[in-house]
Amino acid sequence: xxxxxxxxxxxxLNSAEQLFAEHGFASTSLRQLTTLxxxxxxAVNYHFGSKDNLINEVFRRRLDDLSERRMKALQQAQSLxxxxxxxxxxxxxxxxxxxxxxxxxxSAFVRMLARAYAEKNERLRQFLSDNYGHVLREFARxxxxxxxxxxxxxxxxxxxxxxxxxxxxxxxxGLIRRQTNVNEQDHCRLTAEKLLRFAVAGLTTP
Amino acid sequence: xxxxxxxxxxxxLNSAEQLFAEHGFASTSLRQLTTLxxxxxxAVNYHFGSKDNLINEVFRRRLDDLSERRMKALQQAQSLxxxxxxxxxxxxxxxxxxxxxxxxxxSAFVRMLARAYAEKNERLRQFLSDNYGHVLREFARxxxxxxxxxxxxxxxxxxxxxxxxxxxxxxxxGLIRRQTNVNEQDHCRLTAEKLLRFAVAGLTTP
DNA sequence: GTCTATATAAGGATAGAC
DNA sequence: GTCTATCCTTATATAGAC
Numbered sequence: 001x002x003x004x005x006x007x008x009x010x011x012x013l014n015s016a017e018q019l020f021a022e023h024g025f026a027s028t029s030l031r032q033l034t035t036l037x038x039x040x041x042x043a044v045n046y047h048f049g050s051k052d053n054l055i056n057e058v059f060r061r062r063l064d065d066l067s068e069r070r071m072k073a074l075q076q077a078q079s080l081x082x083x084x085x086x087x088x089x090x091x092x093x094x095x096x097x098x099x100x101x102x103x104x105x106x107s108a109f110v111r112m113l114a115r116a117y118a119e120k121n122e123r124l125r126q127f128l129s130d131n132y133g134h135v136l137r138e139f140a141r142x143x144x145x146x147x148x149x150x151x152x153x154x155x156x157x158x159x160x161x162x163x164x165x166x167x168x169x170x171x172x173x174g175l176i177r178r179q180t181n182v183n184e185q186d187h188c189r190l191t192a193e194k195l196l197r198f199a200v201a202g203l204t205t206p
Numbered sequence: 207x208x209x210x211x212x213x214x215x216x217x218x219l220n221s222a223e224q225l226f227a228e229h230g231f232a233s234t235s236l237r238q239l240t241t242l243x244x245x246x247x248x249a250v251n252y253h254f255g256s257k258d259n260l261i262n263e264v265f266r267r268r269l270d271d272l273s274e275r276r277m278k279a280l281q282q283a284q285s286l287x288x289x290x291x292x293x294x295x296x297x298x299x300x301x302x303x304x305x306x307x308x309x310x311x312x313s314a315f316v317r318m319l320a321r322a323y324a325e326k327n328e329r330l331r332q333f334l335s336d337n338y339g340h341v342l343r344e345f346a347r348x349x350x351x352x353x354x355x356x357x358x359x360x361x362x363x364x365x366x367x368x369x370x371x372x373x374x375x376x377x378x379x380g381l382i383r384r385q386t387n388v389n390e391q392d393h394c395r396l397t398a399e400k401l402l403r404f405a406v407a408g409l410t411t412p
Numbered sequence: 413g414t415c416t417a418t419a420t421a422a423g424g425a426t427a428g429a430c
Numbered sequence: 431g432t433c434t435a436t437c438c439t440t441a442t443a444t445a446g447a448c
Contacts, residue, residue, distance in 0.1 A: 008431080024325055026232040029423065040432060045425060047431090117374070118324035119230055157400050161371035168323070168370025169363075194363050201411035202404040214413080235441065246414060251443060253413095 009047050011037040016058050021108035024115055025055055056127050059116070062099060062109045063128075067135045069095035074142060085146035086200050092139050093166060093196060097188040100170065107170065107184070114171035147203055162199045169195055215253050217243040220310075222264050227314035230321055231261055262333050265322070268305060268315045269334075273341045275301035280348060291352035292406050298345050299372060299402060303394040306376060313376065313390070320377035353409055368405045375401055 006014070015037035019028040030051060034041045048054040073091035077083050100107040116124055144155055169191050182190070212220070221243035225234040236257060240247045254260040279297035283289050306313040322330055350361055375397050388396070 024230070024232060026230060027325075030425090031423080040434090041424095042426080042433070043431085051424070115324045118321045118377075119233075154400070157375075157397075158404055160375055161401060161404050164371040164374025165367035166370070168373065169366055171324075191363070194360070195367060197411060198364055198367050198408040202408040205403060205407035236443090237441080246416090247442095248415070248444080249413085257442070 008037075008039050008043055011039060012043060012047060012054070013058055013061060016054055017062075017108050017112060020055070020058065020115065021111040025119060025121070052123060055124060058112070059124075059128065060131070063132055066095055066099055067132055069098065070135055071138065074139065078142065085143065085203065086196060088139070088142050088146070089162075089196055089199050089203075090192075093192050093199075096166065096170060097192045101185045101188050107172065107188070110170040111172065114167045117167060143203070149206070158203050161202060165195060165198065214243075214245050214249055217245060218250060218253060218260070219264055219267060222260055223268075223318060224314045226261070226264065226321065227317040231325060258329060261330065264318070265330075265334065266337070269338055272301055272305055273338055275304065276341055277344065280345065284348065291349065291409065292402060294345070294348050294352070295368075295402055295405050295409075296398075299398050299405075302372065302376060303398045307391040307394050313378065313394070316376040317378065320373045323373060349409070355412070364409050367408060371401060371404065 012033070015033050016028070019033055019036065030044050031041060034043060037043075044051065044054055048057060070092055073095060074088065077087040077091050080087075096110060100110045103109070116128065140155065140159060143159070144150070144152075147155060150158070170188075179187075218239070221239050222234070225239055225242065236250050237247060240249060243249075250257065250260055254263060276298055279301060280294065283293040283297050286293075302316060306316045309315070322334065346361065346365060349365070350356070350358075353361060356364070376394075385393075
């Protein structure tokens, strides 16, 4: 058995993810962040160059993973002869929740992603679009097959509605709070199943 | 004809709304804000006491109006013998877009509202919950009548999904961008109608 | 009510010793 | 790679003249 201590870099990424999710990017100072990570204030600039670049790297660590899982799940669904709309949507929705319950940080990353949409940080939006836009386009194509009667614009509109629901629900912004007798993992699973049903109904209405 | 110049207070509220929508609360400084409003830096504290209180007042100005319109529209729908789920949902969704296209600031307020959800500012959330929570509860009751087979929890879940879609769509976070040949008002109207159809389908699925 | 000037704190970033 | 010390900028807030 090998015990590997987290490196300074990883501790910084973890602390950043947690604080960005909770207080936002602008409101989180490098001082808070390095205190929580128990590293020196100068470490951020040494390892990441700047705060902006640290933000990008926090996203990259999880989004590379998320995109890979989504694409694999999509390909798996498409390889089956009895592929369905629900399976394609599940390939998009489920990996997001898997990631959110696998890591100790819990749903911090998903909440952080939700904030990224709200913050109109153009540099960040560009980074996300450049690196992960192709995944979204791939899913749009896969979904179009099941709703051929929808105009392209109409489809995009509904996908935006679904993206909004997913973001909002996963980030725990709404009224629904996890009940005390349900753990976080089960809560996420439940949310995903309910969202899936809701999304299929919304997409297939004429 | 009387021309009334905007007061310092109103100019501050307008500038704040615009900048908060664009850059967020934390990232907007009082200096930016007073420069845009063309008033002195000290005016914020003279008129509002603090930045936090200015934030509250920006919300209050529009939310009082929004809540009143929603409640009136709801009562009007309920007074008709042929009330429908779609009409109740419309009473919730349409006033939000009306406000967003009436004022010169355009959709700034709605975008600002979307940010408020993302920013986990507890003071602000408390303020919103205290002052406007009753409107949401009233709508939940009115909607429950049309979907009596849904458990209360299930209903709340779906309302959260709808709230997410509304927020995301109105705040223009998604892929759908207004086409150059469509003006902002028509774009909002179109979005509301599409969202309405989507929401009804999602709510009524078994 | 509005201004200038300033108090006071906090922010990101870096230089240079170890 | 890590530390201390510090630079420089920006922030909110206020005191006091007009």
